[in-house]
Amino acid sequence: MELYIIVGIFQALRLSIFTLMHLDSLRLINFRNYKELSLQLPESGALFEGLNGSGKTNLLESIHLLCTGRSQRAAARKTMINHNEQSAFVAGCFDYGDSRVEASLGFDRDKKVVMKINDQSLGSFSEWFGQRPVVSFGTDDLEIVYGPPENRRRFLDMLISQIDREYFDALVVYRRNMLCRNSLMGKVTDPLQYEVYEEAMAQSGAELVFFRRRVVEELRGALNQFYGEISEKRESVDLLYEPRFKIDCSSKNEWKNVFCNSLAQQRRRDIEIGFSSTGPHRDEVRFFLDKRVARNFGSQGQCRTFALSLKLASVLLIERYRRHSMIFLIDDAVSELDQGRTSRVYPLIEAKGQVFIATPRLDVPLRAEVLNCTVSDGKVVVR
Ligand SMILES: Nc1ncnc2c1ncn2[C@@H]1O[C@H](COP(=O)(O)OP(=O)(O)OP(=O)(O)O)[C@@H](O)[C@H]1O
Numbered sequence: 001m002e003l004y005i006i007v008g009i010f011q012a013l014r015l016s017i018f019t020l021m022h023l024d025s026l027r028l029i030n031f032r033n034y035k036e037l038s039l040q041l042p043e044s045g046a047l048f049e050g051l052n053g054s055g056k057t058n059l060l061e062s063i064h065l066l067c068t069g070r071s072q073r074a075a076a077r078k079t080m081i082n083h084n085e086q087s088a089f090v091a092g093c094f095d096y097g098d099s100r101v102e103a104s105l106g107f108d109r110d111k112k113v114v115m116k117i118n119d120q121s122l123g124s125f126s127e128w129f130g131q132r133p134v135v136s137f138g139t140d141d142l143e144i145v146y147g148p149p150e151n152r153r154r155f156l157d158m159l160i161s162q163i164d165r166e167y168f169d170a171l172v173v174y175r176r177n178m179l180c181r182n183s184l185m186g187k188v189t190d191p192l193q194y195e196v197y198e199e200a201m202a203q204s205g206a207e208l209v210f211f212r213r214r215v216v217e218e219l220r221g222a223l224n225q226f227y228g229e230i231s232e233k234r235e236s237v238d239l240l241y242e243p244r245f246k247i248d249c250s251s252k253n254e255w256k257n258v259f260c261n262s263l264a265q266q267r268r269r270d271i272e273i274g275f276s277s278t279g280p281h282r283d284e285v286r287f288f289l290d291k292r293v294a295r296n297f298g299s300q301g302q303c304r305t306f307a308l309s310l311k312l313a314s315v316l317l318i319e320r321y322r323r324h325s326m327i328f329l330i331d332d333a334v335s336e337l338d339q340g341r342t343s344r345v346y347p348l349i350e351a352k353g354q355v356f357i358a359t360p361r362l363d364v365p366l367r368a369e370v371l372n373c374t375v376s377d378g379k380v381v382v383r
Pocket residue numbers: 031032033050051052053054055056057058059079080081082083084358359360
């Protein structure tokens with residue numbers, strides 16, 4: 001009996017533990033327009049102000065790269081190497097309260113990459129990704145609202161992969177097997193070879209669909225809350241997850257079996273068109289403003305409020321699931337927003353973990369004690 005109580009208390013304690021993390025220092029060498037930079041950063045974050053083209057977004061990009069292994073603006077790695085150099089280096093020290101993690105990434109024009117965590121080399125980006133949760137918001141993110149469905153899928157994939165490692169693993173397996181299935185088309189007719197990949201697609205696809213369904217439902221609530229706060233409920237917003245392969249079933253196993261059969265039935269047609277025509281890789285998430293499709297009817301300010309609220313909701317969800325604090329990167333958050341919305345955005349942003357804000361304006365109404373920096377021509381001066 002006593003043992004049960006002890007185990008119960010231990011589990012309750014474990015569940016309530018919230019891991020704090022912040023980026024304590026950043027070091028860049030030959031990264032975009034930074035020849036060399038060393039910066040100490042406080043727990044609350046920093047404000048980077050400067051003229052257009054001074055290097056503010058580049059700084060956020062280096063932090064995103066340290067956290068995920070990728071640029072938030074989907075830039076190829078070699079474009080991040082200074083024009084006059086052959087290689088670049090980014091390093092950061094992450095403080096977890098009782099421990100510190102030194103992450104460093106070096107890469108060159110021949111696609112060679114060296115990733116190290118505390119001096120231990122990592123073999124792949126999947127080992128690098130997910131340990132240092134980050135959410136970024138920038139001008140490109142308006143494309144989540146305006147752009148094609150793949151932008152919305154990418155947003156969801158990035159979010160859920162940081163919420164749960166199983167989703168990230170399922171995504172990798174699904175993509176790999178779909179590409180393998182596609183590569184057989186036009187060359188192989190033996191059904192047995194297709195079946196191996198279809199089985200793996202169905203197994204991992206079921207994980208993706210069930211995760212997406214659950215997370216979109218939670219995102220809806222949080223999105224409404226943030227959009228309502230920023231806009232003072234001037235418009236209503238909504239999200240709808242529309243799986244490409246739509247069936248009504250409550251268990252993953254049932255979904256898996258039906259999808260697997262459907263892939264077999266579709267096979268002939270897929271071979272004719274040369275790719276896998278159905279599955280989670282073609283899912284859609286629809287965004288609504290006052291019950292109308294946001295990208296067709298929303299104004300620029302409304303769509304920006306939408307994208308920003310989605311990102312704030314993402315932070316909330318990652319913190320809720322992971323019980324882990326975040327790094328939040330905000331690039332030029334409020335252009336196109338009216339004065340009222342602008343004044344309501346910053347208090348919401350400030351409440352979210354360690355925040356790095358890039359802005360060309362000098363009148364950002366921040367209350368928290370962030371590091372105030374002026375960026376000019378690849379140099380950062382702390383004010
Ligand atoms: N690989 C590179 N090597 C050297 N300079 C680069 C490289 N890539 C981009 N730049 C330069 O970095 C500069 C700063 O870019 P960045 O996008 O960070 O500006 P910014 O401060 O965010 O400006 P804005 O306020 O207009 O968004 C630009 O002048 C750009 O040409």
